Amino acid sequence: MTQVRSMRADARRNYERLLKVAAEAFAEHGEGASLDDIAKRAGVGSGTLYRHFPTRQALLEAAYVDRVEGFARRADELAEELPPGEALAEWLYELCVGTIQVRGLKTLLGSAVADGSDAVLTVCGTHVRGAATRLVEAARAEGTLRADVEPIELLRLAHGVVGAAELADGGDESIRRYLSLLTEGLRA
């Protein structure tokens, strides 16, 4: 995606410094971390930061792509280890836990499944939507998942579950609880 090779050596150095520092800063202060401060900590001017990453969103995405790719890979691992329904359930759980633990990731994943024009679909969006689609299709074929549920709907609901869990204590048990309520429904 990023044409890293045609970058000048110093530019590339700065780019990678910024990425590293940004990941730390977002993890520490959440998505709202001061951008000028990130620039300072990386030893570059703010101009340099904004040249490489025009928006906060761009930096957030660049800093966390590999983590999101990790979620996508994990989906395939789980698909091999478990029956489809369980794989999907476990993946959603891990996704939610990851989202709540790594500060800043929630916004990123949120905008990755938001209803923007699909033309400008982000890398993260592609990864996470792809992974969800694979798991959903398998679970549907197996007959353990309602046939009318779209992958994107599941991702959005998972995002909602994270929101709900945050309102509780934000712990893994809250995630598990709200996810199970969603899976099993509210009827008696």
Add this chain to the structure above:
Amino acid sequence: MTQVRSMRADARRNYERLLKVAAEAFAEHGEGASLDDIAKRAGVGSGTLYRHFPTRQALLEAAYVDRVEGFARRADELAEELPPGEALAEWLYELCVGTIQVRGLKTLLGSAVADGSDAVLTVCGTHVRGAATRLVEAARAEGTLRADVEPIELLRLAHGVVGAAELADGGDESIRRYLSLLTEGLRA
């Protein structure tokens, strides 16, 4: 709740001007509306605003209490008109729609059902939790709602549903869809 009577006449005038302007500003610009701007529009200095409402949250709550009281009253109306299960479902739907339509309300209701120490429970929290409890108990007694679901859990999940719907188009149909997925569960 607010000891309005013991206020000096000018203080009270300003207090109410601020409330009115704040409700407009939050509705127009969302919860992030500029506080200094609200003060200016109300014709007072920013010091006056901060004296009456020490935090953005305090102003938000004061500006929207009556709306939240409206939700609570609506719960009782619905309880009279419909069977418990339907009343609860309809109330949650209206709550979600209201939350998404009135900008700024989402944050307020979120913090009203957050896991803060219950000692500092807000007025809005009391109203909305009370209403939910009444509806939940009736639906449980009727046998249409899982017996192990707490009112607060339902409110948090509703907040999550609003989040999910926002990621879609934010329309009433999205709310309806995600709420029904939650109610009926995801199993085939």
Add this chain to the structure above:
DNA sequence: TACCCTGCGGAGAGAGTCTCCGGTTCGCGA
């Protein structure tokens, strides 16, 4: 080695938050 031009840095404008305190004005008691 020398030159061009990519990429750098940080000053500074703009927007917002929140505090502080000199000045105003309300309302009570006489």
Add this chain to the structure above:
DNA sequence: TCGCGAACCGGAGACTCTCTCCGCAGGGTA
């Protein structure tokens, strides 16, 4: 009705953060 003390006002100003602009350094190529 007057006068005084307390309650309340207003907005200047310090601080934080975002984002742009442009003179200049220093990398890459011939």
